[in-house]
Amino acid sequence: MLRFFFWSLLLLNAFLLAFNLGYLGHWSLDTHEPERLKMQHHADQLKPLSASEAMTPAEAGNEKKPEIIACLEVGNFLQAEATRMEDKLKTLALGERQSRINVTEVATHMVFIPSQGSKEGADKKAGELRRLGINDFYIVQDQSNLRWGISMGVFKTEEAAKLHLNNLSNKGVRSARIGPRTVSTNKFAYQLHTLTAEEKTKYDAIKAEFPAQENRNCQTTAYSRS
Template identity: 65%
Template sequence: MLRFLFWSLLAVNGLLLAFNLGYLGSWNMDAHEPQRIKNQYQPGQLQLVSAAVANAVADPNADKKGAVTACVEIGDFLQADLPRIEDRLKQLALGDRQSRTNVQDIASHMVYIPSMGSKEGADKKAGELRRLGITDFYVIQDQSNLRWGISLGIFKSEDSAKAHLATLNNKGVRSARIGARSVTTNKFAYQLRALSAEEQAKFDSIKADFPTQEVRNCQATAYNKN
């Protein structure tokens, strides 16, 4: 019995000596802090990133999917133009994200076709314009010397009027001219809020049918998109 205890203690002491001398290797449970850091995988290349960056890496198209235009305004439309633009805007189905505002406009330059002498003549000229792909115009029906002429746009600056006339000439309109005419007109603009990327694309398509109308940013009212 004593001999067994003697050899057992000797064996245990031998194991402890071998462990302390490193003959049994390095055990993770007894590793010190510097050793654990040394065993990490390339610790010098670890970087902290924000949640936004992490999400962008996970889904690089996320920003495009959720893109929102805060508020865009298109105008200014005459009363006669409202049915046409409102019919087109219905395609967006914006509900309370769409509103109409009144605009007092003082213009001094008009691109127009002189009076055709009668309603029949004006209607015939209007048909010719449509065949040329021009739809943004209206027949003048007031009691001025331009009655039964056709307005192709009213502009605040002469340069803008000249640029529009050049565009019409390129499309084949030869009888249009620019006239100085200071008038105050009641016009209307439409504000569209919180447009998604898909809605913005549809709006851009609608705008292409109204080349003389201006698109501008507007001050968005508070709106929570559901």
């Protein structure tokens, strides 16, 4: 019996030694990485991927797309300013992506120069304004107390009127003032569609020349177009 156990242990130890030395092959499913690669076909053709190459299609689809502004509206311009704005906007070459709309605006605050007493006096004052580089005005010719005065602009709020008066003062106009006057004025606004980031940057440089005008989202109200 002792002899049987002796030979059994001897054979078991020999089997374990042969297994550990690899003479009996690889039975374990948990094979180490270097040896697993040796067992694969064309292992020499494998190469590591960079982070960008390893990006999945879903991740690639999450890349930030260029910002597009659906529709931007700027206004409201009197005729003289509208013409100048259109000349500036031509540099953007927006084509059908640019449109002009008519806006009827009711204002209750006027910036004006009081009556000059006669047409000749009003014309003389108008010439002085043009020499200061100011062209956005008109001579009042109705039968009101402002006849032969000069309107420098009408505004919906007193704050806007004060801002315009301050701008005129900085340009050298000293006789202008603010008074109540309800006026319905036809003005113009511009809608710019699907602006790219580059086009928006160019537009911002143009808009800087018209500080009194405001940017806004395109109106949902139906305007008449021209």
